[in-house]
Structure formats: structure tokens, C-alpha cells
Amino acid sequence: EMMTGGESKHVSLLKDFKLYPQAFLGALDSSEGIKNVWESYEATMNVFNEQNIENILRNNMDIYMDYLTRTKM
Numbered sequence: 400e401m402m403t404g405g406e407s408k409h410v411s412l413l414k415d416f417k418l419y420p421q422a423f424l425g426a427l428d429s430s431e432g433i434k435n436v437w438e439s440y441e442a443t444m445n446v447f448n449e450q451n452i453e454n455i456l457r458n459n460m461d462i463y464m465d466y467l468t469r470t471k472m
Contacts, residue, residue: 416455421446 407426413419421442425433 416452417448418443418446 410419410423413422422439423434424436424439425431427433
């Protein structure tokens with residue numbers, strides 16, 4: 400599935416969490432093909448930051464809750 404602008408939802412989420420391109424395994428329709436899972440895992444672990452992910456999730460929740468509060472009838 401593609402988001403507005405032609406970027407895949409998968410890629411967009413990985414970018415949001417600062418895990419792209421390390422955690423992206425590729426796509427069957429890509430000219431590069433599929434990446435090696437273990438190499439991708441190792442690269443992802445080098446950039447994975449649990450606290451950063453928690454902060455992003457908390458921020459996204461705050462933004463969404465604010466939206467719900469502003470738009471409720």
C-alpha cells in the first residue's frame with residue numbers, strides 16, 4: 400500500500416522510527432531485490448534505540464489525543 404506521495408506505509412513507519420534503511424529488507428519489485436535478513440538485523444540493532452521509540456510513540460499518542468480533544472462534538 401502506498402501513502403500520499405508514493406511512499407510505502409512500511410518505509411514511512413521505518414523512517415518515523417529512524418530505522419530506515421537498516422530495517423528495510425527490500426521489495427520484490429525493487430531493482431535491488433531482497434536484503435540478507437541477518438545483515439539487516441545487525442544493522443538495525445546498531446541504530447535501534449528503545450528510548451527513542453518510546454518517545455516517538457508517546458509523542459504520537461499526545462498528538463492524537465490532542466486531535467481527539469479538539470475535534471470532539
